[in-house]
Amino acid sequence: MVSNSPVPASLELPPVPAPGSPRRLEGRDKLTGRAQYAGDFTSHLTGGVLDAAVVVTSTQATGRILTIDASAANKVPGVRLVLTHENAPRLHAVLATNGAEIGDLLPLQDDKLHYYGQAVAVVVADTLAAARDAAALVHVTYSAPAPDAAFTLAQGRSRSQDVKKVGAGDPGQVQVGHPDKAFAAAPHQVDLTFDTAPHHHNAMEPGAIVAAWEADGGLTVHLPTQFSYGDAVILGEAFGFGLKERLPNIVAQVLGGIEFHHKVRVVSTMTGGAFGSKNANVHLLLAPMAAKLTGRPVKLVLDRAQTFSMMPFRGEMHQRIRLGADAEGRLQAVLHDALLAKGTAGQFVAPIGEATTKVYATPNLGLHVQAAALDTNAPGWMRGPGAPNGQFALESALDTLAYQVGLDPLEIRLRNYADTEPDTGKEWSSKALRECYAQGAERVGWHQRNPQVGSMRGENGRLLGYGMATAIYPTLQLPARARIVLGADGRAVVQTANHEIGQGMITTFTQLAAETLGLPLEQVRLEWGDTRLPYGGMTVGSMTTLSGGAAIQEAAQQVLKTLLKRVVADQASPLYNLAPATLRVENGRIMGPGGASETVAAAMARQPESPITEEATTGRTMGHSRYGREAFGAEFAVVSVDPDTLHVQVERLVGAFAGGRILNPLLVRSQLMGSMVWGLGQALLEQTAMDERTGHWLNDSLGEALVPTNADVADIDIILIEEDDSRGHPLGVKGLGELGITGVAAAIANAIFHATGQRITSLPITLDKLLGTPLPQSAAPASNP
Amino acid sequence: MRNFGYLRAASAAEAVQAGAAPQVQFLAGGTNLVDLLKYRVEQPAALLDINRLPYQHIEELPDQGLRLGALVTNAATAYDARVQTRYPLLSSAILAGASAQLRNAATNGGNLNQRTRCPYFYDVAAACNKRQPGSGCAAIGGHNRGLAILGTSESCIATFPSDMGVALRVLDAEVRLLGPAGERVVPMAEYHRLPGAEPWRDNNLLPGELVTAIDLPPAHFGQHYTYLKIRDRLSYAFALVSVAVGMRLDKAGHIQEARVALGGVAHKPWREPRAEAVLAGQLPTAEVFGAAADELLAGAVGQGENNFKLALARRAIVRACQQAAAGTPQSQSDKHIR
Numbered sequence A: 001m002v003s004n005s006p007v008p009a010s011l012e013l014p015p016v017p018a019p020g021s022p023r024r025l026e027g028r029d030k031l032t033g034r035a036q037y038a039g040d041f042t043s044h045l046t047g048g049v050l051d052a053a054v055v056v057t058s059t060q061a062t063g064r065i066l067t068i069d070a071s072a073a074n075k076v077p078g079v080r081l082v083l084t085h086e087n088a089p090r091l092h093a094v095l096a097t098n099g100a101e102i103g104d105l106l107p108l109q110d111d112k113l114h115y116y117g118q119a120v121a122v123v124v125a126d127t128l129a130a131a132r133d134a135a136a137l138v139h140v141t142y143s144a145p146a147p148d149a150a151f152t153l154a155q156g157r158s159r160s161q162d163v164k165k166v167g168a169g170d171p172g173q174v175q176v177g178h179p180d181k182a183f184a185a186a187p188h189q190v191d192l193t194f195d196t197a198p199h200h201h202n203a204m205e206p207g208a209i210v211a212a213w214e215a216d217g218g219l220t221v222h223l224p225t226q227f228s229y230g231d232a233v234i235l236g237e238a239f240g241f242g243l244k245e246r247l248p249n250i251v252a253q254v255l256g257g258i259e260f261h262h263k264v265r266v267v268s269t270m271t272g273g274a275f276g277s278k279n280a281n282v283h284l285l286l287a288p289m290a291a292k293l294t295g296r297p298v299k300l301v302l303d304r305a306q307t308f309s310m311m312p313f314r315g316e317m318h319q320r321i322r323l324g325a326d327a328e329g330r331l332q333a334v335l336h337d338a339l340l341a342k343g344t345a346g347q348f349v350a351p352i353g354e355a356t357t358k359v360y361a362t363p364n365l366g367l368h369v370q371a372a373a374l375d376t377n378a379p380g381w382m383r384g385p386g387a388p389n390g391q392f393a394l395e396s397a398l399d400t401l402a403y404q405v406g407l408d409p410l411e412i413r414l415r416n417y418a419d420t421e422p423d424t425g426k427e428w429s430s431k432a433l434r435e436c437y438a439q440g441a442e443r444v445g446w447h448q449r450n451p452q453v454g455s456m457r458g459e460n461g462r463l464l465g466y467g468m469a470t471a472i473y474p475t476l477q478l479p480a481r482a483r484i485v486l487g488a489d490g491r492a493v494v495q496t497a498n499h500e501i502g503q504g505m506i507t508t509f510t511q512l513a514a515e516t517l518g519l520p521l522e523q524v525r526l527e528w529g530d531t532r533l534p535y536g537g538m539t540v541g542s543m544t545t546l547s548g549g550a551a552i553q554e555a556a557q558q559v560l561k562t563l564l565k566r567v568v569a570d571q572a573s574p575l576y577n578l579a580p581a582t583l584r585v586e587n588g589r590i591m592g593p594g595g596a597s598e599t600v601a602a603a604m605a606r607q608p609e610s611p612i613t614e615e616a617t618t619g620r621t622m623g624h625s626r627y628g629r630e631a632f633g634a635e636f637a638v639v640s641v642d643p644d645t646l647h648v649q650v651e652r653l654v655g656a657f658a659g660g661r662i663l664n665p666l667l668v669r670s671q672l673m674g675s676m677v678w679g680l681g682q683a684l685l686e687q688t689a690m691d692e693r694t695g696h697w698l699n700d701s702l703g704e705a706l707v708p709t710n711a712d713v714a715d716i717d718i719i720l721i722e723e724d725d726s727r728g729h730p731l732g733v734k735g736l737g738e739l740g741i742t743g744v745a746a747a748i749a750n751a752i753f754h755a756t757g758q759r760i761t762s763l764p765i766t767l768d769k770l771l772g773t774p775l776p777q778s779a780a781p782a783s784n785p
Numbered sequence B: 001m002r003n004f005g006y007l008r009a010a011s012a013a014e015a016v017q018a019g020a021a022p023q024v025q026f027l028a029g030g031t032n033l034v035d036l037l038k039y040r041v042e043q044p045a046a047l048l049d050i051n052r053l054p055y056q057h058i059e060e061l062p063d064q065g066l067r068l069g070a071l072v073t074n075a076a077t078a079y080d081a082r083v084q085t086r087y088p089l090l091s092s093a094i095l096a097g098a099s100a101q102l103r104n105a106a107t108n109g110g111n112l113n114q115r116t117r118c119p120y121f122y123d124v125a126a127a128c129n130k131r132q133p134g135s136g137c138a139a140i141g142g143h144n145r146g147l148a149i150l151g152t153s154e155s156c157i158a159t160f161p162s163d164m165g166v167a168l169r170v171l172d173a174e175v176r177l178l179g180p181a182g183e184r185v186v187p188m189a190e191y192h193r194l195p196g197a198e199p200w201r202d203n204n205l206l207p208g209e210l211v212t213a214i215d216l217p218p219a220h221f222g223q224h225y226t227y228l229k230i231r232d233r234l235s236y237a238f239a240l241v242s243v244a245v246g247m248r249l250d251k252a253g254h255i256q257e258a259r260v261a262l263g264g265v266a267h268k269p270w271r272e273p274r275a276e277a278v279l280a281g282q283l284p285t286a287e288v289f290g291a292a293a294d295e296l297l298a299g300a301v302g303q304g305e306n307n308f309k310l311a312l313a314r315r316a317i318v319r320a321c322q323q324a325a326a327g328t329p330q331s332q333s334d335k336h337i338r
């Protein structure tokens, strides 16, 4: 999209809390409701016509659709179409690079049911009210459900199969040394199993899409997404477009720097929370299918309940961790077995061992991942995506080991500090985890606590506890391309089809380009989120700055070089004939030795017909490095537990993070804080309840799917530790969006153990789980009347 | 949402007349009813908007009680100076419920008549005797973590989810009704029903009957009271178990009178005279409170997922009684259970 509002000067706002932290450039638009989300579209943005589409979902998980009676729905005034598998356009197979369900299961192609809440019809009408009304009148009958349907891991255990590749291609099976033997021989052993509940994204913005077919056969869609080019390719494949509309456009840009016109255009101006949920969704196909038949633009917005069954979520996970250690608590063997839920359609299996294989030094390491395909919609990417659960298990087990060996939980982590990458032996590009441990411990008062379990008391007899865990998240990079045009007015336009998902991409990219070009922020404008712009890659995996930022920096450096060459060759410039290497550009002014200078605008104005345009493509090697590249942190929790009601209150969270160079401390802090709040929710609240008889997600509303409120959230302290990671990445940055969540659930569980002596091995830790066993000096156990 | 008629009642007489027709429902704040329409749980032919009827005030009663108009919002009631000083238990219970935004819209009459939060009641594809008589009860043997342990029946195990109602029960409030046949007054104890074989009947309102006010008897329990609400998160969540307590202590510290009601565990706010009898005349100790809790919970049975409520309720009762006896009521602004 092309931002039509100029970059707002910082106006009357109070000063930013940290230098180098411009505020969100789109913040005012969001606050005032001017920011345009797909769901906000009205007909004046689509040429005067915009129909509303409402999805009808199945109320049975397995079996077949016997009949769909749309006659009552069709009679509702204003209804234009009831799209079902009987009249839907036939789609061509698509490749979902993120393993999403549509790679295996295209919507409305046949009568087979795969899960409860599956799209079985789409009603299109002139108004949303008519479409909703009619949707409720679509009458669907089903054959008997399968007697052996499985909706939970307990029900589907017999479907378990080994998984070769997890996540985006990480190995599902790892063996270093002889972990089984080493475990058996270890003087200290811990063997624990962990269960974590499924939970859903619940981004404020639900899935939404506006689709319009053009007269020339082209297709334009507006939708919140994390991968506009990827969605365009999927649409190109599904609707049988020519070769150009498929992968070749991406490949040509990435490999050859060639862009060609694409008949499918995907525009993604604002994405109201993504975190893995908005990429290759089912509704991406539904709206264009409907619009194709009606011949009119269609807007489809999922209702909240539909986001539970038509968008991905964090699936149920069962894990077993075995740790073997020597007498001093040094790990001799780490064995991580996991059984993860997946859908019968969709390939995603969370990279559950991504932390286990990287976090602690051990001579013997085993990872064994299995998945069971359940009759539910497909689990998918969700902030972390494997590490929060993997770390919950591993760090809880390590904590147990610490108490068993008689070591301070912090000390056992230092004793097992990995000086090289555990599974590869590579040197780290940088790793300031020791400082994270030290500063985090200092801030939370770790060494002042009484380490004895169950020994600390807070106000009103509450049990106090301290816990900690290591945070870890891989540092990745994907291909991306950027173009920068420096105009005759001395202003730069930066173009790249990356996405604003709430993380602050607009601000960071603008800031980065301005800094590299030596221009004030106000003279740089970003265009983003549109497949008419250069390929911006996927906005996933905490890689936005690493991927897109690298391309922007390189393009900006080239622009700068061209500019300097131009001025020293320009007789009209006061910098004429100086060596380019002696010039620098700051705040929009080019300065040479001895005080010679002129503004960039003045220099550019002399050749108004030739703006400077440079392009750069980076990340072709997918960030492949001879170094181990991870971001680390240390997370600490202080909890208090009411001895009577078992209510757990997180009193404090402290996170100390080492993430390379920090470009914008304000945004980074807010990313990490959001991540930690999510971790708190995962630890104590978040679970989607499934009716185990029907496969229906029951608490599918914001009122019933509990996420933390302000009252639940603790004081959160964030410490940022800068690292020089220039040998890891040209900008020296690391991925920080997801790092914050990875250790929180474990830190809280460990704090609960310290407070109560109870090792709760399932998430979320609700009070019914704590009611199970006695507490230190607890109130008299309740009798069951 | 299906199309429906919309009528605005100009007078109470008109409201009860029109309201007596089948398929007509009163609309107050709409915070519950409009959701139910969206979910198609309720599909009335017409809504009768009662918001302009003259039940908008809180008034003094001759016996020094207070009359709470049915259309006064939950927020206005909770923050009314008379309620806050004379009936802090009620104020506290209201503020423990829902969210500030909801309380600003929700009315006292609506709060008393809100429907259950049983997940299957909201799911029109599921069997539910309350929503569809005779269809069965999906919650029995299903996801019933939040549902009842007391007074359940084979046809329904739902709870009445109100916080306000639990305090009203302790205060021995009376509900004033106006119907086609005239006015009547029903004590809180008899207002809500147990599910029995007719779980679709939440309460004893007759067709067309309108709640006009809630009368509070002369003030009690300004000092020794608490509303302790146990829930998974500290705000914007329904109670797993809640306890309202009002007590009077004599100078020597003996309990002269104690009233205890439970929320989140039954189809109505749950009170048991035998439990209160256990407390009368006793010194406030954990043992005495535990004994009262056992009486209050007599006959409680878990339904599977909610078995934990038996232990939790006992602990909560003891704790709430301690809070009340000590004169340290649960804060609803800090929310942390301290």
Ligand SMILES: Cc1cc2nc3c(=O)[nH]c(=O)nc-3n(C[C@H](O)[C@H](O)[C@H](O)COP(=O)(O)OP(=O)(O)OC[C@H]3O[C@@H](n4cnc5c(N)ncnc54)[C@H](O)[C@@H]3O)c2cc1C
Binding pocket: A703, B025, B026, B027, B028, B029, B030, B031, B032, B033, B034, B035, B050, B070, B074, B096, B097, B098, B099, B102, B105, B106, B107, B108, B109, B110, B111, B112, B113, B114, B115, B161, B162, B163, B164, B209, B210, B211, B212, B236, B237, B238, B239
């Ligand atoms: C997300 C959410 C969370 C909530 N959390 C809580 C909570 O924690 N604790 C809690 O106690 N409540 C909670 N509530 C419920 C809230 O308190 C009720 O929705 C509210 O009190 C209903 O009042 P209303 O005026 O909006 O009623 P309406 O929605 O207008 O009506 C509700 C019902 O009462 C009937 N009715 C209304 N007024 C009268 C009258 N004068 N006479 C006869 N019948 C009448 C209506 O016909 C309807 O059947 C929550 C609600 C929501 C949506």
Ligand code: SF4
Binding pocket: B116, B118, B119, B120, B121, B127, B128, B129, B130, B131, B136, B137, B138, B139, B140, B147, B155, B156, B157, B158, B199
């Ligand atoms: S408990 Fe009551 S409300 Fe819930 S499903 Fe059963 S009958 Fe319906």
